[in-house]
Amino acid sequence: MYQRKIFILDQLIKTGLIIGGSITLIIGIAHFFMPSIAFSEVVTENLPKELQDHFVYLAIYMLGTFLCALGLISFYLVRISKQQSIIFPTLILFFVWVSRIVFEIFYPVKIVLFGVDNPTTSILIVASIVLISYGLVFFSIKLKRSNA
Numbered sequence: 001m002y003q004r005k006i007f008i009l010d011q012l013i014k015t016g017l018i019i020g021g022s023i024t025l026i027i028g029i030a031h032f033f034m035p036s037i038a039f040s041e042v043v044t045e046n047l048p049k050e051l052q053d054h055f056v057y058l059a060i061y062m063l064g065t066f067l068c069a070l071g072l073i074s075f076y077l078v079r080i081s082k083q084q085s086i087i088f089p090t091l092i093l094f095f096v097w098v099s100r101i102v103f104e105i106f107y108p109v110k111i112v113l114f115g116v117d118n119p120t121t122s123i124l125i126v127a128s129i130v131l132i133s134y135g136l137v138f139f140s141i142k143l144k145r146s147n148a
Contacts, residue, residue, distance in 0.1 A: 005147065012140040014078050017086075020093060020133035021074025023126060024067050030114075031064025070096065083141050090141070094134040100127045 035057055047056070070093060077086045101124060108120040116122055 002147070006144060009140045009144040009147075010083075013083060013086075013137050013144075016133040016135075016137035016140065017074050017078045017090075020097075020130045020137070021071045021078075023071075023130050023133070024074060024093075025071030027126070028064045028067030028069075028071055031060050031067060034060050034064075034113075083144065087138065087141055090134055090137045094131065094138060097127050097131040097134065101131065 073089065074093060077089055080086050104120060104123050104127065109123060110118075110120075113119040
């Protein structure tokens, strides 16, 4: 019974990291398509070229790069056998998504994104799924430790 419980907790840890990492990676990749297909030119047409380059392209591409890196880090954490070592990185990933939810609440996206008129609800749902995934990892590790 004890071995089965540990096996289930190990699977929950891996599954949470894979789900969180996959969604994060997909969102990161989507950011590379944002300036060209995610929103209409109405968003950028009145901005001077320098502001477009900095705030639109550089910011979005860098955010995409960071999200891709975080998704890949999540996949890497699946391979670490000493699960005690993944608690801190998992907490960081968890708080990244907590902050994304908080920022979306205070600064909701009010432009059409990938054809969605009000993307805030979709963003909050997806960010919450990622947050729950990383929360599942953290709490599974804690539960596993308390049963050891």
